[in-house]
Amino acid sequence: MGYPPEPPEPDDDEGRRRERDTEPIARDRPGQGGGDDPSSPYGRDSGGYPAAGGGGDGYPDEPVERTTWVYDQETDFISEEELAGLRAEAGTPLATRRVLPLEDEPSTLVARYLFPTERYRGEWKRHWIHLTTPILVGVIATFVLGYxxxxxxxxDSGALTTAAVLLWFGIMGWVAWKIADWWYDRFILTNKxxxxxxxxxxxxVAMMPLTRVTDMKYEQSPTGRALNYGTFVLESAGQEQALREIKNLPNPNELYLRVVEEMYEPQAVEARLGKEADEAKSDDGA
Structure with a gap:
């Protein structure tokens, strides 16, 4: 009767690594108090595994193989090319927007409405899309009345010509009023x-405490997504409030992150502002 053929030599890296990472261990006999005593025949080796033993207690005399899983740097390492595919370039839809730095001081227009114990977080004018109607009216009136x-x-209709010119001045005055009203229209965020x-x-002046805000969302139309503006809707426990819907606010995602962070993570805002202040002082000192 012939002997069974010897196992073939492993011809791949996985087989060689598995063969290299196996080592014999032995089982301890039950009921023996060898513990960590190296002098005991049933003690434990330096690796914390039972020492070799044998006998008729149901445990095999031969050692048992233990497989050690080893991190393979060559096969599990993520290359720089793979990481580049996970990174989104700035400006792409997949890129994560970072919260922009906060303004240091409120404008004179806003400062009069803040009390000393609250902390200013920023102010925003409405998006320029808010001026679309006045600008279009002004442009059309200029062409039509000019002609x-x-x-x-x-x-030789002097009276009618004068009336047309006065009408144009009246329309342009209305356009200028709308532009000035847009300039003085501000959305303000504080820590309260x-x-x-x-x-x-x-x-x-309309206001709502952050502690009263129970729900907040912003909506963007296709034009709003293209031009980066949106409408904010604030809910306050089903009650009537003076501030509920704010239209045509710029950078709605940025503003949403600002408000939510101020509502749920005020400590993070304070920590970031403190870090920025320290960095500014170190730069001034340098």
Whole structure:
């Protein structure tokens, strides 16, 4: 009767590594108190495994193989090319927006509405899309009334020409009023509340404490996504509030992160501001 053939030599790296990483261990006999005593025949070796033993207690006399799993740097390492595929370039839709630095001081327009114990977090004018209607009206009025006044002037209609010019001045005055109203219209965030301040002659101030905000969302139309503006909706426990919907706010994702962080992680905001202040002082000292 012939002997069984010898196992073939491993011809791959996995087989050689598995053969290299196996070592014999032995089982301890039950009921023996060898412990960690090296002099005991049933003690434990320096690696914490039972020492060799044998006998008729049901345990094999031959050692048992133990497989050690080893991290293979060559096969498990992520290359720089693979990491590059996971990184999103700045400006791409997959890129994560970072929270922009906070302004240091409020403008004179906003400072009068803040009390000393609250901390200013930022102010925002509405997106320029808010001026679309006034600008379009002004452009159309300029072309139409300009053509009309020239046409009437050629027919020696002085009164009608003057009326057309005065009408154009009236429309452009209305456009300028809308632009000024847009400039003074601010959305304000502090560590205690959100506010909207608007109006030139009649000032309106609406506010809501952050502790009262139970739900907040922002909506973006396809145009809003393309031009980066949106509408914020704030809910406050089903009650009527002075500040609920704010339209045409710029950078809605950035603003959303600001408000949510201020509501749920105020300590993180304080820590970041403290770090930025320390860095600014070190730069000034240098």
């Amino acid at each position: 009309l006044s020239g046409f009437l002037a050629g027919r 509340r959100v506010m909207v301040v608007n109006g030139i002659i009649t000032r309106k």
